[in-house]
Amino acid sequence: MQFPSPVSAQWLSEFINAKIEGNADAMATGINEIHRVQKGDIVFVDHPKYYDKCINSEATFIIINQSYKVPEGKTLLVCDEPFEAYQKITKHFRPFSPSMEMISTSASIHETAVIMPNVYIGNNVKIGEDAVIHPNVTIYDNVTIGKHVEIHSGTVIGGDAFYYNTKKNRDVWYKKMHTCGEVLIEDYVEIGANCTIDRGVSAVTKIGQGTKIDNLVQIGHDVIVGKNCLFASQVGIAGGCTIGDGVTMWGQVGISKTLNIGDNVMVMGKSGVATDLKAGNTYFGSPAIDFTAKRREYVMLKRLPEIWEAVRKIQSTDGGR
Amino acid sequence: MQFPSPVSAQWLSEFINAKIEGNADAMATGINEIHRVQKGDIVFVDHPKYYDKCINSEATFIIINQSYKVPEGKTLLVCDEPFEAYQKITKHFRPFSPSMEMISTSASIHETAVIMPNVYIGNNVKIGEDAVIHPNVTIYDNVTIGKHVEIHSGTVIGGDAFYYNTKKNRDVWYKKMHTCGEVLIEDYVEIGANCTIDRGVSAVTKIGQGTKIDNLVQIGHDVIVGKNCLFASQVGIAGGCTIGDGVTMWGQVGISKTLNIGDNVMVMGKSGVATDLKAGNTYFGSPAIDFTAKRREYVMLKRLPEIWEAVRKIQSTDGGR
Amino acid sequence: MQFPSPVSAQWLSEFINAKIEGNADAMATGINEIHRVQKGDIVFVDHPKYYDKCINSEATFIIINQSYKVPEGKTLLVCDEPFEAYQKITKHFRPFSPSMEMISTSASIHETAVIMPNVYIGNNVKIGEDAVIHPNVTIYDNVTIGKHVEIHSGTVIGGDAFYYNTKKNRDVWYKKMHTCGEVLIEDYVEIGANCTIDRGVSAVTKIGQGTKIDNLVQIGHDVIVGKNCLFASQVGIAGGCTIGDGVTMWGQVGISKTLNIGDNVMVMGKSGVATDLKAGNTYFGSPAIDFTAKRREYVMLKRLPEIWEAVRKIQSTDGGR
Numbered sequence: 007m008q009f010p011s012p013v014s015a016q017w018l019s020e021f022i023n024a025k026i027e028g029n030a031d032a033m034a035t036g037i038n039e040i041h042r043v044q045k046g047d048i049v050f051v052d053h054p055k056y057y058d059k060c061i062n063s064e065a066t067f068i069i070i071n072q073s074y075k076v077p078e079g080k081t082l083l084v085c086d087e088p089f090e091a092y093q094k095i096t097k098h099f100r101p102f103s104p105s106m107e108m109i110s111t112s113a114s115i116h117e118t119a120v121i122m123p124n125v126y127i128g129n130n131v132k133i134g135e136d137a138v139i140h141p142n143v144t145i146y147d148n149v150t151i152g153k154h155v156e157i158h159s160g161t162v163i164g165g166d167a168f169y170y171n172t173k174k175n176r177d178v179w180y181k182k183m184h185t186c187g188e189v190l191i192e193d194y195v196e197i198g199a200n201c202t203i204d205r206g207v208s209a210v211t212k213i214g215q216g217t218k219i220d221n222l223v224q225i226g227h228d229v230i231v232g233k234n235c236l237f238a239s240q241v242g243i244a245g246g247c248t249i250g251d252g253v254t255m256w257g258q259v260g261i262s263k264t265l266n267i268g269d270n271v272m273v274m275g276k277s278g279v280a281t282d283l284k285a286g287n288t289y290f291g292s293p294a295i296d297f298t299a300k301r302r303e304y305v306m307l308k309r310l311p312e313i314w315e316a317v318r319k320i321q322s323t324d325g326g327r
Numbered sequence: 328m329q330f331p332s333p334v335s336a337q338w339l340s341e342f343i344n345a346k347i348e349g350n351a352d353a354m355a356t357g358i359n360e361i362h363r364v365q366k367g368d369i370v371f372v373d374h375p376k377y378y379d380k381c382i383n384s385e386a387t388f389i390i391i392n393q394s395y396k397v398p399e400g401k402t403l404l405v406c407d408e409p410f411e412a413y414q415k416i417t418k419h420f421r422p423f424s425p426s427m428e429m430i431s432t433s434a435s436i437h438e439t440a441v442i443m444p445n446v447y448i449g450n451n452v453k454i455g456e457d458a459v460i461h462p463n464v465t466i467y468d469n470v471t472i473g474k475h476v477e478i479h480s481g482t483v484i485g486g487d488a489f490y491y492n493t494k495k496n497r498d499v500w501y502k503k504m505h506t507c508g509e510v511l512i513e514d515y516v517e518i519g520a521n522c523t524i525d526r527g528v529s530a531v532t533k534i535g536q537g538t539k540i541d542n543l544v545q546i547g548h549d550v551i552v553g554k555n556c557l558f559a560s561q562v563g564i565a566g567g568c569t570i571g572d573g574v575t576m577w578g579q580v581g582i583s584k585t586l587n588i589g590d591n592v593m594v595m596g597k598s599g600v601a602t603d604l605k606a607g608n609t610y611f612g613s614p615a616i617d618f619t620a621k622r623r624e625y626v627m628l629k630r631l632p633e634i635w636e637a638v639r640k641i642q643s644t645d646g647g648r
Numbered sequence: 649m650q651f652p653s654p655v656s657a658q659w660l661s662e663f664i665n666a667k668i669e670g671n672a673d674a675m676a677t678g679i680n681e682i683h684r685v686q687k688g689d690i691v692f693v694d695h696p697k698y699y700d701k702c703i704n705s706e707a708t709f710i711i712i713n714q715s716y717k718v719p720e721g722k723t724l725l726v727c728d729e730p731f732e733a734y735q736k737i738t739k740h741f742r743p744f745s746p747s748m749e750m751i752s753t754s755a756s757i758h759e760t761a762v763i764m765p766n767v768y769i770g771n772n773v774k775i776g777e778d779a780v781i782h783p784n785v786t787i788y789d790n791v792t793i794g795k796h797v798e799i800h801s802g803t804v805i806g807g808d809a810f811y812y813n814t815k816k817n818r819d820v821w822y823k824k825m826h827t828c829g830e831v832l833i834e835d836y837v838e839i840g841a842n843c844t845i846d847r848g849v850s851a852v853t854k855i856g857q858g859t860k861i862d863n864l865v866q867i868g869h870d871v872i873v874g875k876n877c878l879f880a881s882q883v884g885i886a887g888g889c890t891i892g893d894g895v896t897m898w899g900q901v902g903i904s905k906t907l908n909i910g911d912n913v914m915v916m917g918k919s920g921v922a923t924d925l926k927a928g929n930t931y932f933g934s935p936a937i938d939f940t941a942k943r944r945e946y947v948m949l950k951r952l953p954e955i956w957e958a959v960r961k962i963q964s965t966d967g968g969r
Contacts, residue, residue: 104459106444107444108445120746123748123768124463124750124768126443126445126480138744140788140807141768141786142481142766142802144480144481144520146461146480156808156824159768160481160786160802160803160844161481162481165461165479165480165519166479168559168560170557174573177536177537178515178537179537180537180557182477182517198808198810199804199807199846200481200543200843201521202481202519202520202542202543215819218822220810221804221807221810221844222543222842222884224541224560224578236812240882240884240902242543242560242561244560244578252816256904257884258884258900258902258920260561260579260597275904275920276920276934278596278597292597292934302632306631306632306635307628307945307948310945310949310952310955311948313631313634314948314951316641316642317955317959317962320638320642321958321962425764425780427764427765429765429766445766445784447765447766447801465783465802465841467801481802482802483784483842483863486782486800486801487800487840495894499858500858500894501858501860501878503798521842523802523840523841523864525841545862545864545881545899547881561882563899563900565881565899579900581882581917583899613934627949627952627953627956631952634952641959641963
């Protein structure tokens with residue numbers, strides 16, 4: 007999330023009750039999570055395991071729960087509860103303020119767009135030329151929809167990220183990180199019925215131009231999908247993945263979180279992807295591997311009874327020696 | 328389902344036109360299906376294969392389609408069509424009487440709860456303090472939602488059980504059992520968008536305190552989910568399962584019906600679970616087995632080409648002897 | 649799609665600016681896609697690979713992008729862009745003309761049907777006796793629903809086919825084929841919550857009498873489902889499949905496009921079906937094979953460590969010879 011205007015280290019330190027270490031004159035332009043952080047952004051970290059990753063990221067500000075060596079030009083904000091500080095900042099700049107109208111007066115909808123009955127459109131939503139939104143669609147706040155986009159019934163765009171702060175020594179283990187990100191649906195995208203596309207935790211979930219999505223597909227928070235992708239029904243893409251251009255996923259494919267899928271990859275139906283995939287190749291299986299390798303694996307599997315017989319025969323022959 | 332007040336064996340025998348065997352003075356306090364039956368309950372059975380299971384269950388009353396030996400203190404109600412008797416009793420005490428208002432006047436909603444536009448709330452629904460119900464959610468009758476619960480758009484809570492009386496010698500094979508159960512969502516639960524949580528056939532479907540559920544998740548009828556579970560997107564849990572506390576299921580996991588999943592189990596993405604799972608362990612695959620065992624299986628699979636070559640070489644050497 | 653009345657070759661050739669080859673006096677009664685085409689229908693083809701299949705199909709008219717030999721009694725309509733011609737014809741006879749009312753005045757709903765709040769019903773929808781449509785259901789245009797049908801909340805019936813004309817040398821690779829088909833839900837069908845059933849591209853998607861469908865199920869365009877089938881939650885059936893009578897699919901099963909599944913087939917949970925399945929058998933796995941064969945495969949897999957040890961032992965013995 008970008009702030010409406012830059013915020014001083016001083017204001018921040020007072021707002022979250024933190025001690026400044028490093029550059030006390032820096033200005034923060036936004037706040038973000040570690041996978042999508044940019045220069046000028048704030049991140050937070052509360053586990054020593056991730057200190058170095060956060061401090062050496064593009065982030066300019068790091069909210070952290072102890073003193074630490076500060077690289078040149080960076081600012082540490084040291085406080086007891088970095089997670090709570092993150093929540094306070096994001097809720098301050100982008101509070102959950104539910105619009106109780108079916109179509110928020112703050113939404114901006116092109117006059118040629120077709121909004122069918124019973125569509126809910128939240129705050130600060132933009133809908134472009136010739137877009138068609140079918141009945142019973144829900145669009146949460148801060149979603150931008152391009153030109154010639156079609157969204158089918160029952161689909162939910164911009165829901166909260168499934169992203170929690172976890173501590174197993176308290177009564178309620180999971181505390182949700184306040185979602186303050188956005189969704190961007192580019193031109194000529196089509197989205198089927200009863201899909202769910204979550205908005206970024208603090209960055210943006212993006213569906214690239216010309217991508218076509220079938221029914222019941224899940225796109226997690228902060229996923230970046232390239233142009234001209236084709237996702238068949240019941241595909242699920244976990245949070246933080248980056249999908250290239252021209253990627254095809256057949257029905258019921260699942261992609262684990264924060265993976266990179268190269269351009270023009272094809273993933274066969276029902277595959278479960280647990281690793282990055284190289285551009286231009288075809289994959290199958292759970293866990294998914296190269297399609298040709300997977301086929302060879304099946305051939306071998308079919309030979310197993312023969313192998314078993316051969317081994318038993320050799321053993322009995324040997325035994326007779 | 329519990330009756331509003333206890334019902335006599337006499338009244339029951341007349342209502343469903345059945346003959347009493349055993350204790351004619353017993354009072355029935357409710358009706359239930361075999362997996363969830365309690366003392367005082369009625370169950371029904373119409374296949375000799377299940378006679379003993381039903382008669383030896385906790386049930387006090389058994390509706391049955393022939394005379395049978397009665398254990399002490401139990402009551403048999405003998406009639407031609409036990410299934411139809413079950414339907415008649417459940418429809419009598421909990422008829423389908425659709426509320427045609429968007430929010431039923433019989434619903435009880437805490438004044439601090441946020442009910443966004445286009446939410447349907449059925450009869451006898453209770454919604455607790457600080458709960459947030461996003462647009463286009465549907466809540467069927469007899470659902471109780473705790474404090475600080477959040478339910479995202481498009482989700483359907485309390486739909487009918489997918490539970491049929493099957494006879495393949497008639498025109499329509501499947502006759503639905505009338506669903507008369509309930510749903511209980513405890514405090515601090517979050518449920519994502521476009522999920523479906525069915526109510527119990529005659530007992531309760533329960534989501535334990537602090538459990539977090541992602542988008543497009545299916546929870547079948549009569550499932551009991553413990554506290555602090557985490558279910559990622561597109562997980563499906565079939566009817567009658569009991570899930571412990573602190574269980575994590577990653578994306579697209581499926582659990583077969585009436586299984587027991589122990590506390591703190593983790594099920595890796597895309598696994599299909601066909602057996603009970605032991606507390607504290609991690610599982611993977613379809614059918615899912617212990618994660619370490621599954622990994623060993625993969626290692627062996629990778630060695631297959633080598634094994635194949637070795638066997639062929641040994642065979643040709645042997646052949647040369 | 650059938651035309652309201654037959655259309656002459658002459659009118660067609662002028663409307664899409666095509667040259668007639670073959671029978672110039674023929675009348676077209678409808679337009680269809682290749683998997684469902686019937687006598688009297690128009691099909692289109694723009695790739696030499698499919699010329700013969702289309703010309704030798706049941707189609708009477710073939711819109712094609714070059715001159716070709718014409719079988720007796722058939723009519724070729726030769727034009728530069730057959731896909732655009734298809735779009736022009738289908739949009740002319742069945743334009744997308746969104747009804748902006750919650751229940752279209754052109755819908756025909758039996759007086760005994762129960763339509764609960766917030767249901768959207770499009771143009772030319774028919775709903776039969778005693779049908780119950782739960783809240784927040786969306787029914788697109790040209791859907792016919794039989795008697796005693798129950799449709800649960802959030803389900804979307806009649807959405808557009810996921811069917812594209814693909815050319816990778818343009819900016820937007822995928823252009824959607826205009827969907828002009830229909831949906832037919834026969835008597836005694838029950839459909840769970842948040843399902844999606846697409847209408848045919850130009851033919852009909854049909855759910856046979858007495859079939860019961862659980863929550864979150866996807867049925868693609870032009871699928872024909874037989875009578876008395878049972879589909880558990882999260883099943884997905886891709887476009888153009890033909891499913892026999894009495895077929896059972898357990899949770900999360902996926903069926904690839906245009907396959908034939910025989911009568912009384914059972915597919916175990918989480919299977920991925922990539923081939924036709926023979927009547928009466930049980931299948932499991934991804935790709936799904938005969939259940940008994942799959943079980944034997946598992947037994948062999950479990951013996952792999954033993955085989956590995958045996959091979960190593962034989963090798964070391966041989967090495968000692």
